[in-house]
Amino acid sequence: MRAALVILGLAVLFGFPVRTQAGYILDMDYACFRANDSLGYVEIYTAIQRSGIAYRRTGDSLTGDFRIVLDVLQNDQTAISDTLWTEDVADTNSISSSAGQFFSHVFRLIMRPGRYGLRVSMYQQDPDPKDVVADSMIVTLFSADSLGLSDIEFGSRMEYTEAESRFAKNGILIIPNPTRFFGTQLPLFYYYAEIYGLDFDSSRADSHTVIRRVLDAETGQPARPESRKIVKTLGASAVVADGFPVTALRTGTYYLELQIVSHPSGRSTSHREQFWTYRREDYAAGRTIATPKPSSERLQSLQSDFLDIVDADSALQWMRYILTKEESKRVSRLTSEGKREFLRVFWTERQKENPNAAVEYFARVVEANRRWSFFKRAGWKTDRGRVFILYGEPNNTTRNYASAQLPDHELWQYDQLEGGAYFIFYDKTGYGDLDLVHSTKRGEVYNPDWSKQITPGSMQQIGE
Template sequence: MQFSTWRDNHKIILSIITFKIKGTKMTGHAFFQKGKIGITLLLLLFSAQNTFAQSSVRANLDGAYFQGADSNYYLEVYYSIADAVFAEIQTKNNKAEAGIVFNLVITRDDSVWATKVWKVEKTIADSTLAQSQNSVVDALRYVANRPGKYNVKLYTRAMDISGYPDSAQVEIEIPDPVATEIELSDIVFSSKIGRATKKSNPVFTKSGYEVVPNPASLFGESSPIIYFYFEAYDLSRKLLGDKYKVYCRIENSNGYEIEGTGKAFRTKKKMGETAVEMGTKIISKLPSGTYSFIYGIADIDEKILAKRKKAIYIYNPSIPLAEKTGLTMADVGDRSFVDLYRQGNTELDVEFDKMIYLVDKPEKQIYKNLTATKAKADYLKEIWIKTAAKQSMVGSVYRFIYLKRITEANFKFKSVFKDGWKSDRGRVYTLFGPPYEVERFPNSTQTIPYEIWTYSSIHGQGGVTFIFSDKTGFKKYEQIHSTLIGELQEPDWQRLIIKGVSSDYTTNPFQN
């Protein structure tokens, strides 16, 4: 099936749909005037007869909005329904064909804004539907002349079988533009992206590419690669140079970045005010679950200028889930650490790795010798409480702050060399938080790039500074000096930023 673009111009919309029900040819008129005819009238074709109740015929539904060159917005509605659903209908109606009638209703400000009714049929000759892993996938595109919340509801009903209609619902929000901000479209998760051809469905075509949506946002064993597409508008509102970075990462339910899915940043050249962004993420090794897909635009220094997120679902039954502890509140003791005790062995190991700046070699060896989940959780709790006490803080509060800084450091300082929190700047940020002041000195004819971080006070010592330099020219900033007692100190650090002068060390000796 192929759908044409519909335009809502505040006038009467008329749709005439012809289909067959129980051998009788019928014509349904979905006729309404926006704001005057209620949703009830739009469901007349879905009377109590000819319905399907015993089994679900709910479609997967998704949507997105984009800006057009004509200053209008475009709403796109995507739906899919598996061939197996048609196979079940065939079994129940004992006929050679199976059909589903769709009724789409879009409301805005509690008034009907657009509607459409259509049907999709499959015959028994459509190749073993019951064994098919395929789905019917299609889309509709509308023009919207102003921002707002658009509630999209898709009613589905199997033909020739009694019951009640099923439905799916999604909300598409077009935000009010902010004159000083970069605007991001919704993101489309796709099962395939390629150059558009004459055979491409026009409604799947964007900027010369065919983007076939995955309305279920479900990936995994049979779809190990996530294809994605989004657009960014008014880039000059934040970007000053001719280059920027596309930002995409996957986070777990705790807000931590999932590693092994691909780079978070990708450098692009600014070609105009609008950017079309496409890419992939590999999720073949992720266990089943719900994740967040974070996307946006950053400057060349990887400062996030605009970002959004969307839920994505992974089904990988062959990948084992994180081991559960099965511990009770009696095991936890301190209720403030309950989420720590809910973690399995793998998650506890990851958390301990992130505590590298807090533990010494004997403590590392002790943890390495632990095997029981509760023993590991108890030991981590002990370290958190002990470390927090040195700063007159509660253990669980310090743990939250520390892990939050880890996440922020990954955003701010990640490079092609290592995760952001593992870099020199990431270490300082994780231990002491954001500095009071940052002075950035770019590359010049005499000096290499360097930064001076100033903290008003650390451990009672006032006016603390850290100096980081980019000796390689690849944004790999390394600490070369600090005034904090116990940190690397090089009083003659100015000599190290002069071009052509190398330091006497290659790594920060205070990095564990």
């Protein structure tokens, strides 16, 4: 107990997580949000490497029983303690390729402001913990009257939902990524934060600007183009939840910086958090990561090829946009082993020119599902999802929302595609799902008279 407290003291002193066990199994992170004027709402995120869990066979599945113990300390004394007794159920195939896969959990606390110590322990079978990680935490108060921005939660997956879940808040489900590592196996970076104290008067059309910057921690220079979005203000508080691909970021340390400008007052606030990216080819070439976390052990857990982890049948379904008819017929007759071998051969050939070809393609599938899933129709099956998967993010998007004269429609412009091409999507049914009605890209739907399907003059309204 005393040794753990000494190590916890080091974490508080230097402000970084400290591990008291040799093996890497457990990760922890936290984020503070507003509860009220005198208390903070804290979420403490944990993730356990599934490869570090001992499983037993129960019928056709494998079950691992364990417990996660959270201790919140103040002045070397335990102020709060909470325990999750749980089990993880998986099939044999998922466990055999479980490197880099995590069991996630979130502890929720209402706390007074101040500085605390955190200690999370993972126990299974033995009385001694399999892994322990310690960190320091500062609980911050956020006023309802002053413009403020909460901590930033990093996630491995995000979607809008009305369902109850321990990972959902304000209609957004985000699976936390306490490792703060993204790249080879997590090619999409998601984040969630809350804004407080915005200018808001129901008699005005108030708005606020959300500015996102990704900065190289070594140079302080932008690692991605700055993103600016003007958002209509619907109340004194708001949520910032978005994502972006990280496949273009080389192995290294970065900052995500969010800045909020509230209009019409012009008040501004910002917050930044550190994260890391990993690409196998960078690490193999000798590029390392400057991080106090146990990076060598963590990177060993990320060494598995993406194609070892993805479900072969699902991957082949998602690849239907790039497979020939002959290839589709051939894979339909293959065994499970044959399908996985087909995936390896297919992407090995394409990765000669782009080592991240597979990761980038499937990252677009995941993002398409997040953006455009409609009722029971997955986003990758929609027209916008297909175009996004094949050609990537457009250089410019013009969205025209429905009005009395005009239904929803979008114009996507690709500057480098065949010297400049555009796609026009239109809500034919009025239910919010947009279909492709015209494109100048060869091989796509070509219908120069598409505007007659909407109303006279609509071409001019979207910039034609």
